Amino acid sequence: MDHVPPMLAVLEVPVVKNQQDPVPRCGTTPTFCLVLIGFQKRRCPINCSCQPASALSPADRQRIGRRKMPIVRNMSRAVRQLLQNPGCGCAIPVIPARCIGISPRQVASDASFHSVSFSNSDHPRVLITGGLGQLGVGLAKLLRKRFGKNNVILSDIRKPADNVFYSGPFIYADILDYKNLREIVVNNRITWLFHYSALLSAVGEANVPLARAVNITGLHNVLDIAAEHNLRLFVPSTIGAFGPTSPRNPTPDLCIQRPRTIYGVSKVHAELMGEYYHYRYGLDFRCLRYPGIISADSQPGGGTTDYAVQIFHDAIKTGKFQCYLKPDTRLPMMYIDDCLKATLEVMEAPAEALSMRTYNISAMSFTPEELVQEVQKHVPELQLTYKVDETRQAIADSWPMNFDDRNARRDWGWKHDYDLPELVTTMFSFLGSDSRIARVN
Numbered sequence: 001m002d003h004v005p006p007m008l009a010v011l012e013v014p015v016v017k018n019q020q021d022p023v024p025r026c027g028t029t030p031t032f033c034l035v036l037i038g039f040q041k042r043r044c045p046i047n048c049s050c051q052p053a054s055a056l057s058p059a060d061r062q063r064i065g066r067r068k069m070p071i072v073r074n075m076s077r078a079v080r081q082l083l084q085n086p087g088c089g090c091a092i093p094v095i096p097a098r099c100i101g102i103s104p105r106q107v108a109s110d111a112s113f114h115s116v117s118f119s120n121s122d123h124p125r126v127l128i129t130g131g132l133g134q135l136g137v138g139l140a141k142l143l144r145k146r147f148g149k150n151n152v153i154l155s156d157i158r159k160p161a162d163n164v165f166y167s168g169p170f171i172y173a174d175i176l177d178y179k180n181l182r183e184i185v186v187n188n189r190i191t192w193l194f195h196y197s198a199l200l201s202a203v204g205e206a207n208v209p210l211a212r213a214v215n216i217t218g219l220h221n222v223l224d225i226a227a228e229h230n231l232r233l234f235v236p237s238t239i240g241a242f243g244p245t246s247p248r249n250p251t252p253d254l255c256i257q258r259p260r261t262i263y264g265v266s267k268v269h270a271e272l273m274g275e276y277y278h279y280r281y282g283l284d285f286r287c288l289r290y291p292g293i294i295s296a297d298s299q300p301g302g303g304t305t306d307y308a309v310q311i312f313h314d315a316i317k318t319g320k321f322q323c324y325l326k327p328d329t330r331l332p333m334m335y336i337d338d339c340l341k342a343t344l345e346v347m348e349a350p351a352e353a354l355s356m357r358t359y360n361i362s363a364m365s366f367t368p369e370e371l372v373q374e375v376q377k378h379v380p381e382l383q384l385t386y387k388v389d390e391t392r393q394a395i396a397d398s399w400p401m402n403f404d405d406r407n408a409r410r411d412w413g414w415k416h417d418y419d420l421p422e423l424v425t426t427m428f429s430f431l432g433s434d435s436r437i438a439r440v441n
């Protein structure tokens with residue numbers, strides 16, 4: 001499906017015959033009107049008297065059949081006609097047509113074409129993709145506290161550990177399986193989607209075709225489904241979305257982005273596609289560029305910043321640490337609680353507060369040398385060696401050293417809680433450094 005231009009990929013759509021249609025329509029075709037209203041939950045932008053299928057008269061509804069039609073021809077014509085000559089003369093956003101395929105398995109023949117709507121007081125129904133990685137389980141925990149356990153579904157293609165499986169709803173979801181993903185969104189009445197599935201920078205370089213599929217094709221699936229079902233969509237980006245020609249110290253929100261990794265390229269693509277869908281189709285897309293994230297209870301998934309997590313585990317377990325980056329390699333970093341807090345905050349921010357759809361967020365920035373000094377305050381006997389990994393060093397050398405996040409702080413009040421000393425103390429108290437010191441002594 002991914003190779004078919006979205007406009008041409010619809011298989012089945014509702015049809016109202018043009019000739020005897022008693023309902024006054026806008027300057028487009030009835031098919032298009034119904035699709036637009038039914039699936040985007042909007043009034044016709046031209047404000048004619050088109051109605052959603054559920055509101056049509058029985059006679060009119062009888063004429064609505066879900067039958068196969070030469071979709072490519074009709075939809076292309078409808079869309080072309082609308083774009084060239086809208087009835088009211090204004091520009092009209094059109095949802096990408098792959099979004100409006102209807103699977104007979106999912107929609108009863110007499111179903112309303114409206115999605116379920118929620119009042120403001122309702123909690124969102126959340127799906128997290130790629131939720132078993134470093135960040136997803138923590139995000140699910142935070143969101144479940146806020147919205148209720150059963151309103152947050154964690155998903156991945158891996159098997160969850162017992163404690164994760166029994167802590168709330170878990171479902172298998174491969175983001176490359178478009179129909180299955182759509183079915184999950186429909187059947188669970190999802191309203192917010194956090195798209196965490198990805199191959200990170202180092203593993204991405206080791207398997208470019210897979211990274212391209214997961215990070216780019218997977219994103220296309222998620223975008224189309226989110227647009228079709230009016231979801232609020234969060235996609236994380238990264239410091240890795242910048243490259244050697246970007247200003248590195250500090251790196252502002254808007255500047256040259258020419259990353260040299262497939263991970264970075266796919267994240268720039270995600271930022272641009274999400275913003276495009278926002279401006280073109282009204283998708284509520286929100287994106288933060290995360291620094292390297294440091295967590296105690298979850299392992300990183302193969303990135304360039306992983307050393308800053310591993311050092312804590314090695315310091316406690318063996319008292320030795322071998323670092324794959326040079327001692328003076330400076331990168332922006334953040335404790336996981338700050339990262340997840342920012343994610344929830346930007347998702348809850350009123351749309352009017354967001355002057356942009358993709359924001360840098362920052363907390364601290366350090367080199368391996370500086371981190372080691374701080375770690376040695378807790379584990380003084382830590383022995384350190386450096387064995388530089390050329391691939392990861394080259395990646396790190398092309399990334400920002402400091403992140404400028406002034407826009408996030410101004411627009412929606414972003415503020416971090418953890419600096420380097422606070423981070424290190426928290427990591428050791430979480431991992432139980434006492435046991436290590438006791439063993440050494």
Ligand SMILES: NC(=O)c1ccc[n+]([C@@H]2O[C@H](COP(=O)([O-])OP(=O)(O)OC[C@H]3O[C@@H](n4cnc5c(N)ncnc54)[C@H](O)[C@@H]3O)[C@@H](O)[C@H]2O)c1
Nearest residue numbers: 130132133134135174175196197198236238290292293301
């Ligand atoms: N951890 C960080 O330091 C960091 C920094 C910046 C941005 N991010 C972004 O945050 C998100 C989450 O990061 P993370 O560290 O948890 O990543 P991770 O690598 O730990 O986890 C990614 C998850 O995606 C899953 N996945 C892979 N292929 C899939 C598929 N086809 N369908 C569904 N799931 C699939 C994997 O099983 C894995 O559990 C990613 O998009 C990442 O780019 C992370």
Ligand SMILES: C[C@@H](O)[C@H](N)C(=O)O
Nearest residue numbers: 200201238303304305
């Ligand atoms: C920075 C981030 O995107 C990830 N931790 C990586 O190193 O790939």
